Structures are given as C-alpha cells and as structure tokens.
Amino acid sequence: MENVFDYEDIQLIPAKCVVNSRSECDTSVELGGRTFKLPVVPANMQTIIDENIALYLAENDYFYVMHRFQPEKRYNFVKEMQERGLYASISVGVKEEEYGFVEQLAADQVIPEYITIDIAHGHSNAVIQMIQHIKKYLPTSFVIAGNVGTPEAVRELENAGADATKVGIGPGKVCITKIKTGFGTGGWQLAALRWCAKAASKPIIADGGIRTNGDIAKSVRFGASMVMIGSLFAGHEESPGETTEIDGKRVKEYFGSASEFQKGEKKNVEGKKMFVEHKGSLKDTLDEMQQDLQSSISYAGGTKLESIRNVDYVVVKNSIFNGDKVY
Numbered sequence: 001m002e003n004v005f006d007y008e009d010i011q012l013i014p015a016k017c018v019v020n021s022r023s024e025c026d027t028s029v030e031l032g033g034r035t036f037k038l039p040v041v042p043a044n045m046q047t048i049i050d051e052n053i054a055l056y057l058a059e060n061d062y063f064y065v066m067h068r069f070q071p072e073k074r075y076n077f078v079k080e081m082q083e084r085g086l087y088a089s090i091s092v093g094v095k096e097e098e099y100g101f102v103e104q105l106a107a108d109q110v111i112p113e114y115i116t117i118d119i120a121h122g123h124s125n126a127v128i129q130m131i132q133h134i135k136k137y138l139p140t141s142f143v144i145a146g147n148v149g150t151p152e153a154v155r156e157l158e159n160a161g162a163d164a165t166k167v168g169i170g171p172g173k174v175c176i177t178k179i180k181t182g183f184g185t186g187g188w189q190l191a192a193l194r195w196c197a198k199a200a201s202k203p204i205i206a207d208g209g210i211r212t213n214g215d216i217a218k219s220v221r222f223g224a225s226m227v228m229i230g231s232l233f234a235g236h237e238e239s240p241g242e243t244t245e246i247d248g249k250r251v252k253e254y255f256g257s258a259s260e261f262q263k264g265e266k267k268n269v270e271g272k273k274m275f276v277e278h279k280g281s282l283k284d285t286l287d288e289m290q291q292d293l294q295s296s297i298s299y300a301g302g303t304k305l306e307s308i309r310n311v312d313y314v315v316v317k318n319s320i321f322n323g324d325k326v327y
C-alpha cells in the first residue's frame with residue numbers, strides 16, 4: 001500500500017466560496033432510501049446509544065444503529081419504533097441464535113429498515129452467511145456489514161448482498177486490537193478508507209478514529225457516505241455510561257464492545273474502558289457538527305456534501321496540530 005496516512009496527516013485545500021452564508025450549505029445525505037441531516041452515526045456501543053437516544057435521533061432525522069448487547073430487547077424495539085412511525089435500525093451478530101432471531105422477525109413481519117452485522121473481523125464466511133440469511137428472510141432490510149479493512153473484503157461482502165460496508169479495524173479510541181493482535185487500520189484508517197472506497201460500488205461507512213469534526217469532512221473526501229463515531233459521542237448528559245467524578249471533574253465511562261466490561265469475562269478482550277469529560281447535551285454536539293460541516297462545504301467551494309469529495313488535499317505528516325487543541 002503506497003501513500004499511507006491518517007486523519008491528522010491531511011489538510012483539505014480550500015476552493016472559491018460560492019455561498020454568502022454557511023447556513024446555505026446542505027449537510028444531508030441519503031442512505032437506504034432515507035435522507036438524514038448529517039453523514040454521521042453514533043457508534044452502536046452500549047455506552048453510546050440506548051433506546052432514548054435512538055428515539056431522539058430517529059425523530060430528528062439523524063441516522064442511528066441500536067447496539068446488540070441486550071438481544072432480548074431488539075424485537076420490541078423494532079415494533080415500538082415502527083408503531084411511532086419511525087424507522088428501526090438494529091445490530092446483529094453471527095452466532096447461531098441470531099439466525100433464529102432473523103427468522104422470527106420475518107415470520108412475524110416485524111421488519112427492521114436497517115440491520116447492521118456487527119463483528120470484529122467482518123471479512124469472514126460467518127458474515128457472508130449472515131448477509132445471505134438476512135437477504136433471504138428480510139429482503140427489504142438495508143444490510144450494513146462489517147467491519148473490514150481491505151478492498152477484497154468490501155467486494156466480497158457487497159457480492160454477498162450487503163447494501164453497505166463498514167470500514168475500520170482497530171482505529172477506535174477504546175480499541176486495543178492493534179496492540180493485542182498486531183492487525184488493523186489503526187494509524188492509517190483514512191488511507192484504508194480511500195483504498196476500500198475505490199473498490200466499493202455501494203456506500204461505505206467509515207468507522208473509528210474520528211477525533212475532531214474536521215475528520216468528518218476528511219472521511220467524506222476519502223469516500224465515506226456515513227461516518228460512525230464513538231468517543232466524540234461519549235460523555236453526554238443523555239449517554240448511557242455511568243457518571244462519576246475524577247479530580248473534581250464530572251466524567252462518564254466509555255468502554256469497548258470487546259472489553260471485559262462489555263463481555264463480563266476476560267476472554268478475547270480487544271477493548272478497554274476510559275472516562276471522558278462530561279460534555280453537556282447531545283443536541284449541542286450534533287448542532288456543532290452540522291455547523292462545522294456546513295463550513296467544510298463552504299471551504300470546498302460548494303453547497304452540498306458531494307462538493308467535499310472533489311477537493312484537493314496535501315499530506316502534512318503529523319504536523320497539523322502543532323501542539324494545538326480544539327479547547
């Protein structure tokens with residue numbers, strides 16, 4: 001792989017502005033036949049999303065993916081979202097019982113609009129078989145499959161029937177896959193996204209490694225239709241994680257889906273737990289993301305998200321922050 005880089009190594013190059021106000025820039029994106037306000041989705045992790053946040057996001061035209069760590073709640077979750085006239089977006093794994101769950105949804109005609117197959121190493125027969133199973137029983141559900149980190153994987157999952165693929169093995173803030181296994185896209189996630197996007201014929205969701213709002217625009221530039229984010233969404237008033245105080249500061253827990261805290265045992269642990277500063281309301285963060293992305297579109301010289309896809313860029317190896325922090 002030539003040209004390896006990550007988010008912090010890239011700066012996008014401005015083009016002539018065509019708007020009089022950033023508010024004229026449209027950040028909306030289409031995925032699976034619906035239009036969402038932002039190309040951003042909170043990670044399907046237990047300290048990032050719960051039923052209340054899913055409801056808020058769906059009601060306000062944001063994309064969401066409910067996590068799969070309370071499997072017994074998923075059936076009613078789908079029904080309740082749809083009874084409110086909202087779309088349902090859930091996650092599944094690949095273990096035996098998940099096959100039965102998909103069949104039960106089909107038998108009862110409780111059909112989620114979106115299903116994400118959420119496992120660590122998505123380039124596998126297990127995922128291919130699950131894609132085919134969902135497409136057989138729930139052909140109208142939009143299937144997102146992952147996670148992967150190579151063009152071969154994207155092609156294979158698309159060929160198996162996936163409607164979108166999710167790219168990112170190990171770039172996450174609470175991920176320790178890269179350290180424990182030596183594998184992944186950690187440290188070159190943006191280059192991996194570009195590599196995968198070149199092979200993709202369907203939407204790609206960039207997953208993990210987003211540390212600033214500018215990284216959302218960079219993801220779009222390098223081929224993402226949607227960006228999945230954990231750490232920037234952790235620590236909100238509404239976030240499900242436990243709130244505590246460390247050194248007089250209010251903090252909230254954020255743990256990996258493959259951490260000991262999630263699994264309840266120390267087996268195949270590839271995630272850790274951290275505490276993030278309490279951040280206030282989720283709405284404020286979403287509004288700020290939208291404003292920053294509108295600004296990105298204006299710097300791209302357009303009025304729509306797609307204008308970011310064509311901008312030039314430079315590689316400025318490890319230098320853009322110069323020791324600066326956002327706050």
Ligand SMILES: NC(=O)C1=CN([C@@H]2O[C@H](COP(=O)(O)OP(=O)(O)OC[C@H]3O[C@@H](n4cnc5c(N)ncnc54)[C@H](OP(=O)(O)O)[C@@H]3O)[C@@H](O)[C@H]2O)C=CC1
Pocket residue numbers: 093094095118119120121126147168169170171172175177208256257258268270
């Ligand atoms: N994006 C990322 O970089 C990563 C994300 N995660 C997240 O952690 C959660 C748990 O993931 P996961 O452990 O896959 O889910 P599960 O614990 O549900 O495992 C899914 C199945 O895949 C098997 N499996 C898991 N990893 C591998 C592997 N490397 N090779 C072969 N088989 C494997 C498991 O068996 P067995 O356990 O017996 O091997 C199990 O049968 C998910 O939410 C996932 O997204 C985890 C790691 C990396």
Ligand SMILES: Nc1nc2c(ncn2[C@@H]2O[C@H](COP(=O)(O)O)[C@@H](O)[C@H]2O)c(=O)[nH]1
Pocket residue numbers: 043044045147168169170171172173174175176177178207208209210228229230231232255256257258259270271272
């Ligand atoms: N290797 C692991 N990756 C994990 C784990 N739990 C979640 N994740 C991935 O991280 C992203 C979020 O990344 P962030 O940089 O925005 O915080 C999430 O969507 C998963 O793909 C884990 O335990 N191990």
